[in-house]
Amino acid sequence: MEFGGDVNFWKSIVDRMLAGVIITDITMKYLYVNDVFSAVTGYGKEELKEMKITDLAHPSHLQQASEAIEKVMTGKSIRGEFMYLTKRGEKRCAFGFFTPYVYKGKVYAVGNFIDITYAKELEEKLKKSEEFYRSLIDNSSSPILIVQDGKFVFVNRILEEITGYTREELIGRNAFD
Known part of the structure; x- marks a missing residue:
């Protein structure tokens, strides 16, 4: 051709x-x-x-x-x-x-x-949704934490108050120590 x-x-x-x-x-x-x-x-x-x-x-x-x-x-x-x-x-x-x-x-x-x-537009909606749910979790009156491979990857504000540790001190730390 x-x-x-x-x-x-x-x-x-x-x-x-x-x-x-x-x-x-x-x-x-x-x-x-x-x-x-x-x-x-x-x-x-x-x-x-x-x-x-x-x-x-x-x-x-x-x-x-x-x-x-x-x-x-x-x-x-x-x-x-x-x-x-x-x-x-x-x-x-x-x-x-x-x-x-x-x-x-x-x-x-x-x-x-x-x-x-x-x-x-979808990306923006997802971002707003993530922010909304993060705010709900972070401001929950119940302690919430996420552990992956034995280490803290997320802790909410109330868990900080209960334990006396800051997020920075907990994130990455072994959850079983």
Whole structure:
């Protein structure tokens, strides 16, 4: 199977990828965006071609977005989490990878993104749930302790009061001494 320089073939593949794909110039202006990137941002492809990366960056991540592209334009590949705003103003989170690409003497940034907003929301809910249950256990009027491999790994506040030992003194100590 020979595809060679069939631009339409390659464009068709990139447009159907599950990740958002972008190409920007040195000014951070979008030169190319695939269908996924257009869909997750809520902007049409032509609208995006009139915008820069910084136009979509969440205000709290504006400097991070600018610094990321600057690094890419100096030849470094980068990856990380980026906050952006959709056309409707929704705050979203993406994991992205940018790499430099030099073509005919000009440097471009090629980026791939996966929206991880849902995963981040679940992570936050789990964190709040853990904090809630930790607070319940720590403030229980009953002594609670966890022993693993014969050593204390957790003790609550009331156990400290009953034994007279601090958590720091108990954690890691042999429970059977």
